[in-house]
Amino acid sequence: MSERTLPFTTDLPIAEVLPTVRDALGSGFSAVLQAPPGAGKTTTVPLALLDAPWLAGQKIIMLEPRRLAARASAERMAALLGETVGQTVGYRVRQEAKVSAATRIEVVTEGILTRRLQHDPELAGVGLVIFDEFHERSLNADLGLALCLEVQTALRDDLRLLVMSATLDGAPVAALLGDAPLITSEGRMFPVETRFVAAPAIQRSGPPRLESRVAEVVQQALVQDSGSVLVFLPGEREIRRVQAALNGLPPDVAVLPLYGALPPAAQDAAIRPASAGTRKVVLATAIAETSLTIDGVRVVIDAGQARRLRFDPNSGMSRLVTTRVTRAEADQRRGRAGRREPGVCYRLWSDAEDRALLPFPPPEILEADLAPLALDLAAWGAEADSLPWLDAPPAGAMAQGRDLLTALGALDGHGRISDHGKEMARLPVHPRLAHMMLAAGSAVGAGSLVCELAALLTERDILRSRRDTDLRHRLRLLHHEPRDHAGDVDRGALERVRRLAKDWRRMTGQSPPDRSASVEDCGRLLALAYPDRIGRRRASGTYVLSGGRGAVLADDDPLLREEVLTVADLDGGGANGRIYLAAPLALADVEALYGNRISEDEVIGWNNRDQTVQARRQRRFGALVLKDDPLPAPDPSRLAEGLVQGIRQTGLHVLPWNKACEQFCARVQFLRTAEGPDSRWPDLSPAGLLDSLEHWLAPYLSGMSRLEHLRKLPLLEALHSTVTWDQQQRLNSEAPTHFVVPTGDAIPLDYSTGEVPVLAVRLQQMFGTTRHPSLAAGKVPLVVHLLSPAHRPVQITRDVPGFWSSSYPAVKADLKGRYPKHPWPDDPLTAPPTSRAKPRGS
CATH class of the missing domain: 3.40.50.300 (P-loop containing nucleotide triphosphate hydrolases)
Incomplete structure (x- = not known):
């Protein structure tokens, strides 16, 4: 050394x-x-x-x-x-x-x-x-x-x-x-006293806003403690609000913001020690957690929140979310108070909440958009699973990233990086923007303008208000001094965008922008970067995007009148993401840019509103319908598929059911249950029938396109098609529609009452029965309802022979006097069965 x-x-x-x-x-x-x-x-x-x-x-x-x-x-x-x-x-x-x-x-x-x-x-x-x-x-x-x-x-x-x-x-x-x-290294940090300042109980007016609580604790700390104060807040918006709430502090206390988008001079001012006889309050994001020592700070106030970028694989969008800090982050922040002398840390949560903090923040690789990582790995020539990771990138997010790169032309059909992809990897921007910057010159002829657009999308929004979603307005602000939006323009962000655009023009070899270039090209340029976010209006303020998602504009947005938009920024949550940045384009632009990816499809499907099968010829870019015309002569089999969709959505009750159809299904289900898990009988339960509509019903739907056409459907014939000829013979023998009782009468069986069919028969017709009746080749005893001569149940049994010896005498004693014309023998086992009353005079 x-x-x-x-x-x-x-x-x-x-x-x-x-x-x-x-x-x-x-x-x-x-x-x-x-x-x-x-x-x-x-x-x-x-x-x-x-x-x-x-x-x-x-x-x-x-x-x-x-x-x-x-x-x-x-x-x-x-x-x-x-x-x-x-x-x-x-x-x-x-x-x-x-x-x-x-x-x-x-x-x-x-x-x-x-x-x-x-x-x-x-x-x-x-x-x-x-x-x-x-x-x-x-x-x-x-x-x-x-x-x-x-x-x-x-x-x-x-x-x-x-x-x-x-x-x-x-x-x-x-x-x-x-x-x-x-x-x-054990370190020798000075002791830091931790003071918990839990949120007050909710008042009638609701909980106090974060900035109000923070400002109150700052003022308390300035009175109770010496030294400068470092306040941790989740983002720039909260910093500005707390700064406004602290307006009016004594002149010897300076309030200074500290966040990543500040100009270097402003950052340096926040880091420098306070001048003699003064104190400062630094309002910082997580930027001040590590690698910085702000001399003079002996008080830390931690609002307990962190802002993280999370990628939603379902929507393909990344969004900032505000979460509670972890134990590691809270300890890092607390440590800022003990760098030079003993300090104090105010935590705006309770002791109990402190004990419940998660230990560490999640690694970014587990929650991020992995398209940039996929491009870097492709440029490196390695698969993700071949490299050593502390936490391996999730396979699903990697696959989604590679799919995007393929759509942008960065990867070829074999998943290898293309020459275009190599050029993209050299640019320090997201692959979407890299593709846009490289493709713009040849595809749109606006190579310089696209550098400005990419800079706008990379840096913080130059407009503080999100009421204006039109990116064309922001491009105009880059070209001219702000007037219309003067009070809403973030001058620092504006200058950073201008510098970044200049750097990228130099990097990509573009000349300075021609001020006559039309910012109306903005939507077409964006479509290069966001082919999955081209949206077409489907109702007032709502759009369907080419990637399949929905998106929505605020009710007062000036872009509401636009038929087609390219969306650069929207909320990743919910069924319809809120649009934050977009620009209009024409359907002709989509054709020009993505003609090779536009498909001509015959779309046949169920229209629930009209209760009919709809057959259309559509020109589509992803989920975006560019042209939609009636299909003059649709394929009958596909019409049947569309009607199957309608039946499945509406329910089996729309079919022309009758007792014979219901009885057939019940008989098959009886044998299916009797055979157990290995049964080869079809599932004719309501759920099973719905699942297999394509197999048993579709062949009988030829020429039908509306629910009302189903009245003519030969439903019983269609149901019979679900079983083979051999099964039909077994069905007739093992689960017949009728059961022949000792009198020779064929009595209908009721299969609708449960797993076991019911035979309802007059008691006299069963005289002489020594073996209980059964089905399914003798495996399932019938439930027998023995009826009085008036056809009222007198006994329900699964053991008719046992009934004769046990309950019959009592039944006889009860009913013989009421029905004297009917036989009531002492020994029913030997008595002849009968369907008739006794002859007159007997």
Whole structure:
């Protein structure tokens, strides 16, 4: 270790483990370092390893999850060396780089490492890659580590990897790195008192808004505690509201926002120590959780919320959701209060809620849109399951991402990356926008304009209000100074979009925009990026998208009158996503752009409103119907299929049922039940009949297209078709419609009462019965209802012979006097059966 860096490390907790880190990377090629917030790992470890013999003058690349952290850590390290950024220590983030030929430590955001690996898989001149704040588990960090491990195995056995984290369980990471040493720094964070400030009971007016609660606790902390205050809020919107609520604080208290979209100068102002005699309140997003030390802060106020981007595979949309923080995030935030002296942390939740916090946030790879990952892997030439992951990407989300890439032409029919896909992978944007930027010049002739559009969709919306969904208005604001929307324009976002568009014009070789170029091309350009989000109006304010989803505009949106839209941004939840950004286009544009993917289909299906089969010839792009005409001579078999749909939707009751049909089904079901699970009889229950309509009913629907036509249906014949000739013979013998009793009379059987048929017969007709009647080849005894001469049940039995010896005498005694004209023998077993009364005079 060079003498120049030792003075900067001796007073930091991390200094105790630096020799262990150096030795681990000297004797091996990977290590994991766990150190709590404030230990000094981000700015100290790279400097301490800079002159290690095994580095041999090569570079160190350190990954940071956020641009602000990358800039701040590089500036801090440079200051420790007494240099300016860009000399020994530099950084690269999107739209900004400060490096030189002398740079040995390069702090980069994570996506930059992926693109560097794609360009130079060997990482020539790089001896160590440090993954800082790996506990955040960003998708790019997981991918970068997986790619570096493969490089280490296949190309660079001298490449060192160091994973650093504050809250992550390091053991699984160490195992992934080949049982790398796990080094822990205990740290010496100052004590932080935790104060829980639970939400008050709901009043009649409802719970207080978050910004009101936060502002109240800030004012309380400024009175009760010394030092500056760091407040954690979920997003920019909440920051602005709290900032407005704190208007009127004493002049010696400055309120400063801190979030990713702020200009660097504003971010630096929030990070700098408060001037002498003043205090500051920094209102920050999660950007301030890690890798930053804001001097003078000894009070943290945590609103307890985090904003995460979640991908919904069912809709193909990503959306920001606000969730409760996890234990790891809450501890990271709390640690900001004890970096320089004892501090205080206010948590806007209860002690009980604190104990219920989940331990860690979910890894982004499990919840993100994986189309960018699929493109990176295709460019790398690897399948996801061939790389080492801490958490493997879900197969379903990967398949969905590859499907999108295929639709955009990035992958060929065999799933390999195309030349177009290779060009897409070189652009630091989502594959949708990369395809749009590359295809626009040849397909639409608006290559420069598309760079502006891509920048608008990448950066924060330049309009603070979401009332205006028309992207054409935003393009016009880029070309002219804002007037109509002046009070609603985010000037910082506007300038960032202009700078980003300029960078992408340079990257793609486009000339500056021709101001005469029509922003009316906006919808056509968007259609290149979002072929699955071209929508056609189906009712006022509602659209069906080519991908199959529904979408809706607000009632007062000026785009309501447009017949066709391309939707760039909508809510991923619900049956109809709320449209946030869109632009109109013509049906002719869809034909021009996607003629090779438009199909001519004969669509025959059930129209429930008209109760008829509808036959149409449609020209379709996905779920989008471009043209719809009646089909003059539809295929009769397909008409039958459409009518089957209608019967299935409406129910079996629309068929012309009669007693014979019902009895037939019941007889078959009786034998099916009697044979048990291995029965080969068809399922003629209502559910079974509905499931198999195509097989037994469709052949009898020829020429029918309406429910009213079913009156002529030979339903019994159709039901008979469900059994074979042999089964029909068995049905007649084992489940007959009638049963012949001892008198020779054929008595109808009732199969509708349950699993066992019922024989209802007058008692006298059964005289002489010594064996109980049965069906199904003698396996199922009948339920016999023995009737009086007046056909009223006197006994229900499954044992007629037993009835003669047990209950018959009592029945005889009861009924003989009422029915004296009918025989009541003392021994019914030997008496002749009869259907008649006794002859007169007997």
